Structures are given as C-alpha cells and as structure tokens.
Amino acid sequence: MIKDIIIKIEDNKLLIVLKKELYEKDAVFSAAYKFTDKCVILIEPIDPFSIGVYFKPKSDPKDVDLEKIAEDYCNEVLDQQIRLDLEKRYGNIRELIVRHAFLPISNLKDKIEIE
Amino acid sequence: MSNKYPYQILPFKHVRFNDHELLLVNEAGDFYFISIDDFDKFIGYGLPKKNDVFLDLKSNHFLIDTNIAEVIDLLSTKYRTRKRFLNQFTSLHMMVITYRCNHKCRYCQVSSEDSGSYRWDMSPETARRIVDYIFCSPSDEIKIEFQGGEPLLNWETVKETIEYAEQKNKKSRKALEFVVSTNLTLIDRNKLDYLKFHNVYISTSLDGPKSIHDKNRLLRTGGSSYDLFIKKLELTRNILGPDKVSALMTTTKDNLYRITDVVDEYIKLGFDGVFFRALNPYGLAAKNESLHYPIEEFVKSFKEGLKYIIRLNLKGIRFVEYYSTLLLSRILTHFPTGFVDLQSPSGAGICGVIYDYNGDVYPSDEARMLARMGDKRFLMGNVFKDTYYEIFHGKVMTEIVEKSCVETMPGCATCAFQIYCGADPIRNYLETKDIVGHRPTSDFCKKNKEIIKFLFEIIKDNDEDVQDVLWSWITKRDLKEIRGESFSRYSNQY
Numbered sequence: 001m002i003k004d005i006i007i008k009i010e011d012n013k014l015l016i017v018l019k020k021e022l023y024e025k026d027a028v029f030s031a032a033y034k035f036t037d038k039c040v041i042l043i044e045p046i047d048p049f050s051i052g053v054y055f056k057p058k059s060d061p062k063d064v065d066l067e068k069i070a071e072d073y074c075n076e077v078l079d080q081q082i083r084l085d086l087e088k089r090y091g092n093i094r095e096l097i098v099r100h101a102f103l104p105i106s107n108l109k110d111k112i113e114i115e
Numbered sequence: 116m117s118n119k120y121p122y123q124i125l126p127f128k129h130v131r132f133n134d135h136e137l138l139l140v141n142e143a144g145d146f147y148f149i150s151i152d153d154f155d156k157f158i159g160y161g162l163p164k165k166n167d168v169f170l171d172l173k174s175n176h177f178l179i180d181t182n183i184a185e186v187i188d189l190l191s192t193k194y195r196t197r198k199r200f201l202n203q204f205t206s207l208h209m210m211v212i213t214y215r216c217n218h219k220c221r222y223c224q225v226s227s228e229d230s231g232s233y234r235w236d237m238s239p240e241t242a243r244r245i246v247d248y249i250f251c252s253p254s255d256e257i258k259i260e261f262q263g264g265e266p267l268l269n270w271e272t273v274k275e276t277i278e279y280a281e282q283k284n285k286k287s288r289k290a291l292e293f294v295v296s297t298n299l300t301l302i303d304r305n306k307l308d309y310l311k312f313h314n315v316y317i318s319t320s321l322d323g324p325k326s327i328h329d330k331n332r333l334l335r336t337g338g339s340s341y342d343l344f345i346k347k348l349e350l351t352r353n354i355l356g357p358d359k360v361s362a363l364m365t366t367t368k369d370n371l372y373r374i375t376d377v378v379d380e381y382i383k384l385g386f387d388g389v390f391f392r393a394l395n396p397y398g399l400a401a402k403n404e405s406l407h408y409p410i411e412e413f414v415k416s417f418k419e420g421l422k423y424i425i426r427l428n429l430k431g432i433r434f435v436e437y438y439s440t441l442l443l444s445r446i447l448t449h450f451p452t453g454f455v456d457l458q459s460p461s462g463a464g465i466c467g468v469i470y471d472y473n474g475d476v477y478p479s480d481e482a483r484m485l486a487r488m489g490d491k492r493f494l495m496g497n498v499f500k501d502t503y504y505e506i507f508h509g510k511v512m513t514e515i516v517e518k519s520c521v522e523t524m525p526g527c528a529t530c531a532f533q534i535y536c537g538a539d540p541i542r543n544y545l546e547t548k549d550i551v552g553h554r555p556t557s558d559f560c561k562k563n564k565e566i567i568k569f570l571f572e573i574i575k576d577n578d579e580d581v582q583d584v585l586w587s588w589i590t591k592r593d594l595k596e597i598r599g600e601s602f603s604r605y606s607n608q609y
Contacts (some may be wrong), residue, residue, distance in 0.1 A: 033525055037555035079131070083529055086124060086158065093187065094126035097142050100191035101198065 006070045009054070012061035014070050016053040017046060018077065027080035028053065034076055038064055120160045122173075122180040125190070129154070130531035138571060143193035144449060144534045145175045148575060193449040197534065200451045200458055200466055205507070206254040207453070207467035209480060210245060212237050212266035212273055214472060218298055218340060221331045222365055222406050224398040224484045227264045229335060235264070237472040239275040244498045245470045246280045250287050251503040257284075260294040260318070262469070262480070267301040277313050294318050298332070299347040300340065307354040317351060319344075321362040321384070323370040323377035330369055331406070348384065362386055366394055366413060367406040374420035378427070378434070388435030389424075391417050393562060396545070397484035410558040414565040421569075428584040428594060440588040442570055445535040447589060455479060456559075457537040461519035464495065464512045474498040476506050478515060481541040493541060515540050518550050526554025532567045 007015045018028060028051060032041045035055070042054040053073065057064035087094075125141060132138040137154050140146045149157065153168045157178070162169040164180065172178045179186050214235035216227035228235045249257060259280060261273055277293055284291045293315040310317070321344070322328045328341040351360055362381065364370065370377050374391070381389045393413045394400050417438075424436050441452045455462035464478035474497045477483040482493035493515075496506035506512075519538035521527035530536070539559050543552025554560045573581060587594045 030525075030529060034555055036553070075131070079129070080529065082158065083128070086127075090124055090126045093123075093183075094142060096187055097126065097190045097194055100187060101195040 005074065006067070012057055012066065014055045014066050016055070016070055016073060018051050018053065020049055020051055023051070023077055023081050024084055025051075027077055027084050030080045031073055031077035035069055035073060038069060039066075121164065122160065122162075122169075122178045123183060124158065124178050125176055125186065127177055128529060128531040128533060132568075132571070132575075138531055139177055140531045140534060141176055141190070142534070143176065143190045144197065144445065145177075145193075146446070146571075147171060147175050147177060196449045197445075197451055200453060200462065203254045203256060203453075204465055205252050205468050206256045207258050207260065207455075208245075208249045208252070209260045209262050209467060209469040210237065210242065210276065211469065211472045211483065212242075212261050212263055212276075213269040214264040215268045216264040216298075217268065217301060217335055218265065219333050219335050220365075220399070221333065221403055222367060222394065222398075222400040224395055224400050225264070225487050226398045230268060235472055236269045237272050239272050241472070241474045241498070242272050242276040243279050244474060246276060246283060248470075248476075248498050248503050248506070249280070250283050250289075254289070256290045256292075258292045258294060260296060262296045265298055265301060266295055267297050267306065270306065274309065277315070281313070292316065298340070298344065299351060300334070300343045302347050302351055304350070304354065307351060311355050315355075315359075317355065317360045319348070319360065319362050320365065321381065321386070322364050322367070323373060324380045327370045327373065327377070331365070331367055345384070352385070357385060361388075363390055364392065365400075366392055366416075368408050369406070371408055371412060371416050374416045375423045378420060378423055382427070382432065382434055387433065388437050388440075389420075390437040391420055392438070393558070395481060395484070395542075397481060398487060401488070410561050411565075414562060414569075417566060418569055425573075425581055425584055428587070429580055431594075433587070433594065435588045438566070439570060439585075442535060442567060443585050444589050446567070446570060446574070447585070454537075456539050457535070459519065459521040459533075459537050460516045461538040461540050463493075463515055463519070463539075463541060464507070465516075468495075468507075470498065478511065479541055481539075481545075485541060485545060492544060514550065524551055524554075526560065530564075532564060535567055536563050 005016055005018070007017065009015050028043060032043060032053060035041060038058060040056045040058055044052055046052040055066055055070055057066060127139045127141040129137050129139050132148060136148050136150055138146060138148055149168065153162070156162050157168070157172060162172070169178070173180065176186055176190055214225065214228045215230050215232055217230050219227070249259065259276065261276070266273055273295065280291060293313065294317070295310065295315055296318045299317070299319045320332065322331060325339070325341040328344070329339050332340045334340045334343070348360065364377060378389060393410065394406060400406060421436050421439055424434055427434050441454050441457060444450060444452050445457065453466055455466045458466060463482065467479060469477050469480050469483050471477065471483055471486070475486070476495040476498065477486060477493050478495060485492065486494060493511055495509055495511045501509070519540045521533050521536060521538050524538060527533055527536070527538070540550040540552070542559055543557070544550045546557065547553050573585070583594055583597045587597045590597070
C-alpha cells in the first residue's frame with residue numbers, strides 16, 4: 001500500500017503523492033521542513049486532486065536511506081495533519097489561555113466559544 | 116459545553132515516544148503517556164467516561180467535560196507562572212572587567228589578551244556608568260557578574276563596581292548579589308577578605324582531573340594551572356566558605372569520553388554538582404578543531420554521566436547535574452527557571468545582559484564573543500552614547516524578542532517539548548546567519564530534544580528511588596529528607 005504512495009523516479013529521487021482532500025498545505029510543508037537537513041525537497045501539484053513531494057539527497061546518495069526518509073515523512077505528515085485538525089477544535093482555547101495568562105479578564109465565560 | 120461531543124479536547128502537542136506510545140504535553144507543561152490505540156479513541160471522542168485513561172486525561176487537563184472556565188483559569192495561571200521570567204527584566208548583569216588573562220586556554224571563547232595589555236581594561240568611570248544603567252533595570256533582583264579575561268587582573272575596577280553598586284542600592288533596596296568568574300590563580304588573602312566582607316560568590320572553572328585540566332587550561336607563564344588552582348581553591352573555601360564557590364566545566368574532546376572521571380574529580384574537590392555544557396563554538400573554541408565533537412557524542416556522554424551521578428546519589432553521595440535539574444524543574448513543576456537558553460522569547464537581554472570593557476552592551480555572553488570575532492550584529496548600544504531605553508528597547512532587542520518565540524518558530528511551533536525548551540538566536544545566527552535558524556540542522560535542537568527525551572524515559576521508568584533523587588535536586592533537599600527516612604533499597608537500573 002505504502003509503495004503506491006512512494007514512487008521511485010530515479011536512483012536518487014523519490015516522489016510521494018498525497019491526496020489534497022486528506023492533507024492540507026500546512027501539514028505537507030511542516031512535515032517537509034523536518035527533512036531539509038538530509039534532502040532537497042520540492043513540493044508541487046501533480047493534478048487538481050494530488051500534491052507531489054519530491055525528495056533528493058543533499059549528500060552522497062549512498063549515505064542517505066531515501067526510502068526510510070520517505071516512510072518517516074508519511075508518518076510525519078500524518079502527525080502534522082492531526083495537529084492541524086486538533087488545532088481547529090481547540091485553537092480558540094489556546095489563544096484564550098495565553099490571553100488570560102497575561103491579561104486577566106473578569107468574565108471568562110463570555111469569551112468562550114467552543115464546539 | 117456543547118452536546119455535540121461528550122468532552123472538549125484541550126490544547127496539547129504530541130510526539131511519537133516509541134513504537135506503541137505517544138507523549139502528550141499540554142499548554143501548561145503537564146504531560147501524559149498514551150498508547151496509540153487510546154490516542155485514537157481520545158481524539159475520536161471514543162473514550163468512555165469511567166475509563167482510567169479518560170480520568171487521567173481529565174485530571175491532567177487534556178480534556179474537560181464540566182466547567183471549562185475554571186480549567187482555563189488554572190492553565191492560564193500555570194502558563195503565567197512559567198513566563199514569570201519576563202517580570203524580572205533584567206536580573207543578571209555581566210561586566211567584562213578586562214580581556215587580560217594570565218591563562219591562554221586552548222578553547223578561550225573570547226580570545227583573551229596577555230597580562231600587560233591594559234588597554235583592554237574597563238575603567239572605573241565606565242564601571243560606574245554601567246552600574247547606573249544596571250539600576251535602571253525594573254527587576255527587584257540584581258546579580259552583577261564580573262567576567263573577563265581574568266577580572267582579578269583589574270581588581271580596582273571590581274572593587275569600585277561593588278562599592279558603587281552597594282551605595283546606589285541603599286536607595287534602590289534591590290536584592291543585590293555579586294559573582295566573580297575567576298580562574299582563582301590570582302586570588303589572595305586580602306582579596307578574599309574583601310570578597311567575604313561584601314558577600315561575593317565565586318564561579319570558577321574545572322575541566323576534570325589534572326591531566327585534562329592542564330591540557331586545555333594553560334598558564335601564560337607555563338607550569339600546571341591545576342596545581343595552582345587546587346591551592347587557591349582551598350584558600351578560597353577556607354575564607355569564604357564552601358557554599359560560596361561553584362565551578363563550570365568546558366566539554367572538549369579531552370573530557371567528553373571521561374565524563375565519569377570528571378564527576379569523580381568534582382566530588383573529590385568538594386563540589387556538590389556539575390553542569391554538563393557542550394562547547395560553544397566561539398573564539399579559539401571555533402578555530403581549534405581538535406577540541407570539537409559531534410553533538411550526538413555529547414548527548415551520549417551526557418546520558419552516561421547522568422546515569423553515573425544518579426547511581427552515586429543512590430549510594431548516598433549527594434551530587435547534582437545542573438542542566439538536568441533545570442530541565443526537570445521545567446518538566447515536573449510549573450516554576451520558571453532563570454537559564455537564558457531555555458526561555459521563550461529568548462532570555463538574551465531579558466534574563467541577562469553583558470557590558471563590554473568599553474561600555475558596549477550585548478544581549479548575551481555569546482553575542483559579545485561573536486563581537487570579539489569581528490561581528491557586532493548584536494550590539495545593543497553603548498552606555499556613554501545611548502540611553503537605557505534606546506539600548507533595551509532598540510532594534511536588536513526588539514528583533515530578538517520578535518524572532519525567538521518558540522511558539523512561532525519553524526520546527527519549534529509544533530514540537531511537544533516546546534514548553535520545556537527555548538531559543539538561542541545568537542547561536543542560530545552563528546550557524547545560519549539568520550536568528551530564526553534552521554532546526555533540522557541545529558545542534559542546540561538536537562541536544563535539547565535528545566536530553567529531554569532521555570529525561571522523560573527516566574520519568575517513565577518510574578523507579579521510586581530514582582524519582583526521589585530527581586526531586587531532591589529540584590527541591591534542593593537531601594535525599595533522606597525527600598524520602599522521610601534513611602533508604603535501604605537501591606535501583607539496579609542505574
């Protein structure tokens with residue numbers, strides 16, 4: 001299954017195809033950032049429904065396990081998407097905690113808008 | 116509370132801790148280990164209310180099914196407590212009394228000058244001017260630390276600073292403290308009597324056993340710096356008392372792989388703790404590549420050293436590793452710690468500031484080290500040319516504060532360890548020419564992530580004896596006092 005997502009383009013280049021309906025741009029980029037020490041990463045749309053993440057090693061390809069990086073990326077982008085989904089559910093609470101920490105407000109209940 | 120879901124999920128960050136568990140950390144720094152299965156149930160609103168995991172998550176403020184306002188109030192209070200360092204703007208004031216030094220250490224990060232180069236001395240006039248600025252600080256606590264070079268080579272300015280600050284403090288009535296950072300080799304009875312009278316603390320340097328110490332800490336005149344150090348350490352302790360002297364080690368390739376020997380040496384010489392510090396790549400430490408090591412090697416030795424120290428404590432020898440203690444305080448309590456590198460925004464300029472010999476002001480020791488290397492990127496101003504407001508509310512400080520909040524920095528913003536960690540904008544700039552830096556290649560990030568994860572592994576092991584040791588460090592109490600008894604069982608894991 002994972003092999004359908006990770007596509008080997010050349011010996012030292014891999015492509016991961018992600019569905020736009022599942023992964024947001026923020027998650028795709030945030031996950032990619034974590035691998036910029038080892039790889040040059042290009043992100044561009046493949047078609048209206050998919051986004052492509054291209055991985056190319058920065059150093060000698062023999063020193064980099066590109067397939068492992070791509071697999072780790074899959075988990076990372078999943079984690080990042082979960083973070084974004086959760087953020088939507090409690091984002092206003094986080095802001096409220098910080099705001100309340102620095103500027104005590106008398107009627108907290110008026111400020112709370114949760115699901 | 117909406118009826119749409121059985122509970123409200125509260126803000127948290129998560130990280131995969133191992134193959135089957137995640138670590139969750141909420142906005143106040145409370146944490147919880149959860150299995151992947153339970154995590155799926157938790158975020159899918161599928162946890163039954165009488166389930167243990169549900170109750171744990173509720174009591175640790177990861178979810179709420181009752182009055183949310185009270186929980187937000189509580190989390191906000193904890194958050195505010197953690198950020199309390201912002202109220203103590205600025206408490207640590209370091210003064211470069213001179214760049215002259217009687218040592219020529221192989222790793223000198225400020226590239227010290229020889230003992231005859233008086234042009235690198237801070238004048239008493241400059242010192243008084245700096246003290247005037249120090250007392251403009253709104254902080255109720257003021258610590259003045261004399262740095263160098265070797266500050267004892269400019270003894271008159273040290274004395275002038277102490278007496279002028281004490282005089283000013285008669286009116287300001289702040290909690291005033293002095294520290295001299297010295298290699299100790301030039302100390303004598305007269306100076307010690309003076310320091311005792313003025314209640315001054317000593318911070319000195321010890322890299323380990325004689326063979327290691329002498330290899331990198333070289334006297335300009337030749338001979339063993341270690342032998343002289345030992346003699347003067349004894350004299351200092353006799354006059355000031357043992358609690359007035361602490362030591363810092365500089366970790367090079369020479370002591371990195373002998374970390375337990377370093378600990379033994381510290382204990383032999385009567386120190387009650389050690390701070391495992393990675394080498395800061397400034398000055399000669401940057402040039403001298405034979406001293407360097409990969410950060411992964413530092414972390415490996417750090418772990419070995421920490422396990423060794425825990426074992427010693429379990430055998431009844433009280434000894435502390437200070438960096439772990441700082442991190443553990445941040446993980447296990449909500450109290451702020453004063454360490455510059457573990458703040459957000461960065462503590463540079465907020466927790467501490469450094470005044471160069473000529474009155475130039477930098478936000479941290481590393482920033483003035485960078486200036487000594489020819490890059491004055493972080494020069495905040497000068498006490499003769501700029502007002503206090505211009506220096507502390509100028510372009511440099513504003514930029515540091517804006518760009519060193521881990522809550523918004525790439526790679527930090529989503530990190531589960533964020534609330535325990537901090538930013539080092541000067542190091543970021545040194546490595547990437549950008550004060551935001553690049554986390555995937557940052558040694559600072561790698562080091563802190565690995566060490567924090569290791570501490571969580573120790574916490575997760577939940578060995579009662581080991582936990583007692585950690586709490587004895589955090590609370591600065593004796594292990595027996597923590598246990599309420601003399602202990603008889605020892606952990607086999609460490």
